[in-house]
C-alpha cells in the first residue's frame with residue numbers, strides 16, 4: 001500500500017497463519033511490517049483471524065442485546081457520574097441512536113504491559129434508523145487510546161477518514177477485529193503512527209452492536225516521546241504529558257474535535 005494511493009478500504013492483515021508465540025519468524029516479520037505500514041498510512045487495519053468461534057459471537061452480541069433491551073431506569077443504575085465512559089451512557093439528543101456501557105477490564109499482566117497500560121471497554125448499541133438515508137450514530141472523533149480494538153456484529157457503519165480526507169466504509173468480516181491507532185500512540189510515536197478520525201453512520205433496519213476495547217496509559221504515567229524518534233526530519237511534536245491530566249482537560253473542552261491532544265501538549269509544530 002502506498003500513502004499516495006487513494007484508499008477504498010482499510011488494509012487487511014492476516015493473523016491466522018501466525019504463531020503468536022514464535023516471534024522473529026519470516027511470517028512474524030512480514031506481519032510486523034504490514035502493521036507498521038498500515039498504521040503509518042491509514043492509522044487502522046482489519047486484523048483477520050479464522051478462530052473467532054460463532055458461539056462466542058452469538059453470546060457476545062446476545063448479551064449486549066439483553067442489556068440494551070432493559071428498561072432505561074435499570075440501565076441507568078450502572079451509570080457512574082465521576083468516571084467518564086464508565087457505566088451506561090446514552091439519550092444524547094445529537095446521537096439519538098447511540099447507547100453504550102463502559103466496563104473497566106482487568107487483564108492478567110502480559111509481560112509487564114499492565115504496569116503502564118490499562119484496558120477499558122465500551123459496549124455499544126446503535127438503534128436501526130429505519131431509513132435508507134445515512135444518519136449519524138456516533139460523530140467524528142479520534143480515540144484517546146493507545147490502540148482501540150473494535151469488534152462488531154455484521155451491521156456495518158464504521159467509517160474512517162483517510163489522510164486525503166476521504167471517508168471509507170469499514171466492512172470487517174465476522175472473523176476480523178478492526179485495529180485503530182489512538183491519540184496516545186500518535187503522540188508517543190511523535191506523529192509517526194497516524195490517528196484517524198472516524199465515525200459511525202447508520203442506515204437500514206438492523207441494530208448495530210460493537211465492542212470497543214481501548215488501551216490507555218495508566219494514571220500518573222508520563223507519556224514521553226522516545227529520544228530516538230526525534231531528529232531533524234522529525235522534530236518533537238508533543239511535550240511529555242500525564243494521561244490522566246489530559247483526560248481532565250478533554251472533559252473540560254467537550255467541543256474540541258480535531259486532535260485535542262495537540263491542543264493540550266503539542267509543541268506547536
Ligand SMILES: O=C(O)CCC(=O)C(=O)O
Pocket residue numbers: 122124138143150152157158198199200210212
Ligand atoms: O464501532 C463503532 O460503532 C465506533 C465506536 C467508536 O468509534 C468508539 O467507541 O470510539
Ligand SMILES: [Fe+2]
Pocket residue numbers: 141142143198
Ligand atoms: Fe472511536
